[in-house]
Structure formats: C-alpha cells, structure tokens
Amino acid sequence: MSLVVYLAAAVFGLSGLLLFRRPRTVVRDPLALSTCVAIGLGTLVFVCSAPLTLAAVNDLTGIPNFGAPLTYGMLSAYSCSLLILLINWRGGPRERVRRMVLRSIVGYGLLVVAIVVLFALADARTERLRDLDTYYANTPYMREMILLYLLGHSAAMLVMCVLCVKWGREVTGLLRLGLRLILASSVLDLAGFQLTKYTAVVARWRGHDLDVLSTDVAPPMASLAALVCSAGFVLPRLLPPALAHWRGLSDHRRLNPLWSLVRSVSLTSPRPPASWWQLPQERLHWREVAIHDALLALAPYFDDRVRERARDAALRAGRSPHEARLVSEAAMLADAARRAAAGEEPFDKPSSYRLHATEVSGTDGLVELARALDRSAAATAVREGTVKASHGWTHG
Numbered sequence: 001m002s003l004v005v006y007l008a009a010a011v012f013g014l015s016g017l018l019l020f021r022r023p024r025t026v027v028r029d030p031l032a033l034s035t036c037v038a039i040g041l042g043t044l045v046f047v048c049s050a051p052l053t054l055a056a057v058n059d060l061t062g063i064p065n066f067g068a069p070l071t072y073g074m075l076s077a078y079s080c081s082l083l084i085l086l087i088n089w090r091g092g093p094r095e096r097v098r099r100m101v102l103r104s105i106v107g108y109g110l111l112v113v114a115i116v117v118l119f120a121l122a123d124a125r126t127e128r129l130r131d132l133d134t135y136y137a138n139t140p141y142m143r144e145m146i147l148l149y150l151l152g153h154s155a156a157m158l159v160m161c162v163l164c165v166k167w168g169r170e171v172t173g174l175l176r177l178g179l180r181l182i183l184a185s186s187v188l189d190l191a192g193f194q195l196t197k198y199t200a201v202v203a204r205w206r207g208h209d210l211d212v213l214s215t216d217v218a219p220p221m222a223s224l225a226a227l228v229c230s231a232g233f234v235l236p237r238l239l240p241p242a243l244a245h246w247r248g249l250s251d252h253r254r255l256n257p258l259w260s261l262v263r264s265v266s267l268t269s270p271r272p273p274a275s276w277w278q279l280p281q282e283r284l285h286w287r288e289v290a291i292h293d294a295l296l297a298l299a300p301y302f303d304d305r306v307r308e309r310a311r312d313a314a315l316r317a318g319r320s321p322h323e324a325r326l327v328s329e330a331a332m333l334a335d336a337a338r339r340a341a342a343g344e345e346p347f348d349k350p351s352s353y354r355l356h357a358t359e360v361s362g363t364d365g366l367v368e369l370a371r372a373l374d375r376s377a378a379a380t381a382v383r384e385g386t387v388k389a390s391h392g393w394t395h396g
Contacts, residue, residue, distance in 0.1 A: 006050055031088045035233050038081040042226050045074045047218070051129040069119040072149035073112045077157035080108035086163050088384060111152045118145035134196060134211040138205035142307065154194050160186045174236040175266065181232030185225045192221025212237040247282035251363045255287055258370035261337050262294035291366055295355060300346030301336035302353055323372075329355050330372035 047053055054067035083104045087097055122141035124132075157246035162184035168176055200214035311328035319327065335357075340346075357365035 006047070031085075032237070034081065034085040034088045035237070038078065038085045038233070039230055041074060041078040041081050042230070043069065045078050046223065046226070047356045048074050054129045055127075058127055065119075065124045065132060067129075068124075068132050069115050069145070072115050072145070076108050076111045076115065076149060076152050079153050080104050082229075083156055084261060086160060089162070090167060108152065111148065115145050115149055118142070118148065119321065130215045131211050134200050134204050134214050137201045150194060150197055150201075154190065157186045157190050157194070161190070174239055178232045178236040181235065182229055183232075185227075185229035185232060188221065188228060189225035193225060194220045196221070213237065232384075233355075243314070244278045248284040252287055253368055254282060254367050255284075255291065255363070255370050257374040258291060258366060259287060261334060261373060262291060262298065265294045265297045265337065265340055290365060295358065298333065298336045298340055300350040301340050301344075302332055302351040303335055303347070304332075304351050304353060306335045307332035307353065325356060326368055326372040329357075329369060330376050333369070334373065334376065 035294075046072040048057070048067065054065075054071070057067040057070060087104070089102045091097065110208055118141045122136070122139060122145065124139065124142050126135070128135045133146050137146065161183060164179045164186065168179045169184070172181065176395050196213040196218045199219075200210045200212075203210040280304055300343075307328040309328075310331035311324045314324035314327040315321070355369065357369045358363065
C-alpha cells in the first residue's frame with residue numbers, strides 16, 4: 001500500500017515541478033503559485049497517509065496515531081488550496097478574490113484546529129496504520145474528528161463540482177478540458193474515496209464490518225482522483241507550449257532539404273550551441289536564422305531565366321500559380337547554390353526578385369520552399385533512374 005501511495009505522490013509532485021520550473025515567474029503569478037501550492041499539499045497528503053510514514057511519525061513523536069491529525073490537517077489544507085486555486089483561476093475584482101481566499105483560509109484553518117483539539121481529547125492509544133477511521137469510528141472525540149475531516153473535504157469537492165459545471169459553460173478549448181478533468185476527479189473523489197469512507201464508518205456505527213471499503217478501496221481511488229485533478233490543472237498551462245515545441249520539432253525536420261542545400265553558404269549567422277537538451281523551438285529559431293542568412297548570401301546568384309522557365313513548365317503541367325511559384329523558386333535556388341558552391345562569380349546586376357519565404361512571417365514559407373525542393377529532387381531522381389534503366393535496356 002505504501003508503495004502505491006508513494007508512487008502517486010511522486011507523479012503528483014512531478015506535475016508541480018513542471019509548473020515550478022521558473023520560480024520567479026511562479027511567485028509573481030497568483031494562479032501559478034496557488035497551483036503549485038495545491039499540488040505540493042496534495043503530494044504531502046499522500047506521503048503522510050502512507051502506512052510507513054504514519055509509523056515513522058508515530059515513533060518520532062512518541063504519540064500513538066499522531067500521524068492521523070497530521071494527515072487530516074494536511075488533507076483539509078489541500079481542500080482549502082483547491083478552492084483558492086479555483087478562485088484565482090476564475091479571477092475577478094482583486095478585492096473580491098482576496099475576500100474569498102481569506103474566507104476559505106479562515107474556514108479551513110478553524111477546521112484544522114478542531115481536528116487537533118478533538119484528537120487531543122480522544123483516547124486513541126492503540127496504533128492503527130490502515131484502519132484508524134473504522135477502528136475508532138465509535139470512540140468519543142475520534143468519531144467527531146473523523147466525521148469532521150470527511151465533511152470538510154466533501155464540502156470542497158462539492159463546491160469544485162458546482163464551479164466546474166458553471167464555468168465549463170463559459171469557457172472553451174483547453175480551459176474547458178481542464179475543468180472537465182477537475183470535475184471528473186471531484187466526482188471520482190466523492191464516489192470512490194469519500195462515499196466508501198462514509199459507508200465503512202456508518203457500518204461500524206450500526207455494528208457491521210465493511211472496513212475493506214476504507215482500507216482497500218478508498219486509497220487507490222483517492223490516488224486516481226488526485227492524478228486526474230493534477231492533469232486538469234496542469235494540461236491547460238503545459239499543453240500549449242508542449243504542442244508548440246512539437247510543431248517546432250516537426251518544422252525543424254521538414255526544413256532539412258532546404259538546410260542541406262544552403263548550409264554551406266550560411267557563414268555569418270551565429271551557430272547554435274552544441275547542446276542535446278536544447279528545446280525544439282530554440283533549435284528551429286537557429287535554423288531559421290541560418291537559412292535566411294544563406295538566402296541573403298545566395299541572392300546575387302539568382303537567375304530569373306531559370307525561375308521563369310521552371311514556372312512556365314509548372315503552369316503547363318497544371319500546377320496552381322502558387323505551386324508554380326514555389327517550384328520555380330526551388331529551381332532558381334538550387335541553381336544559385338550549385339554555382340555558388342562551384343566558385344562562380346555572381347551576376348553583375350543581381351536579381352531584384354524576392355522569395356515567397358522572405359515575404360511571410362514564421363516558418364511556413366520556408367517549409368513550403370523546403371517541400372518544393374524535396375519534390376524537385378525526388379522528381380529529378382526518378383527521371384535519372386528512368387533514363388539509366390532505358391539505356392540499359394537498349395544496350396541489352
């Protein structure tokens with residue numbers, strides 16, 4: 001059981017570290033800070049609730065079951081942090097947000113104090129690491145403490161469900177996806193963790209034994225709910241940059257035909273640092289700079305006649321005007337790169353033609369040019385292979 005709980009804590013905490021990768025930015029952003037605090041407290045709840053941790057805390061303090069109010073207090077603080085996170089996520093007038101946050105802190109602060117006081121008044125001398133809720137379900141003060149922490153957590157989850165349903169109608173895209181994941185986690189927590197806990201405790205009140213619900217069903221359901229909840233908070237913030245890096249990696253690869261052609265003349269642009277861990281967008285930026293530098297260096301070698309012949313041929317073949325332009329630019333660029341590599345002199349009167357890739361922002365124009373070059377190279381290879389095969393058949 002401890003291994004499963006520790007694994008859930010590790011995965012839960014990792015999502016917080018991903019958001020906390022820039023501490024200065026996080027501290028200045030209430031939403032990012034409240035997200036990291038909520039995930040951090042959730043991680044501590046899992047760590048504290050593991051039987052190995054409970055035994056260590058009890059031994060360290062010398063107080064049997066001291067780990068119980070510690071875990072329940074952490075769980076109450078986690079519930080409060082979730083509400084504060086949703087308040088910051090929703091936003092609004094600063095005074096209103098501050099007032100709602102303060103109310104949440106006061107309410108759950110009193111709940112934590114009540115949990116500690118009730119534990120101090122109770123007689124809980126027998127250490128229970130896995131079934132404390134049901135073992136002490138009929139013990140004075142412990143009974144109230146258990147019921148109080150469950151009600152505090154249930155209130156937070158119910159509020160989250162209501163807010164997620166309400167706000168989910170007002171937002172779109174990744175934010176709506178995040179709210180749906182949080183809603184799913186809240187329902188999972190209510191049905192899988194709290195309902196099983198309530199059922200097992202009430203069964204003890206009535207003289208029945210359904211402890212298996214509390215000891216074997218509730219903990220993994222709580223772990224699953226927390227992981228889904230963390231995904232709901234993290235995905236809207238991490239998925240956009242992740243997708244941007246994925247597109248950067250794809251564009252970097254698609255620029256290979258163009259880069260292979262012009263890299264020998266890209267002499268003045270700064271070279272990227274040789275770091276394997278460099279992010280895809282950074283690599284793409286360096287390649288864009290180098291390619292544009294090479295295109296500028298090759299401009300004096302542009303032959304308008306080559307371009308016009310290739311454009312006319314493409315139009316006769318049924319290509320659209322835009323496709324014909326890309327094909328003609330690829331042919332002109334390949335010719336310019338060949339003559340520059342051979343050491344030929346540039347034209348005395350350079351062409352004033354501007355490539356499509358230099359007229360549009362971003363990498364789309366360069367990617368289109370690279371694709372046209374790749375297709376031209378493939379077509380040339382097919383033609384050369386056909387000619388060689390034809391000659392071989394004739395001589396045969």
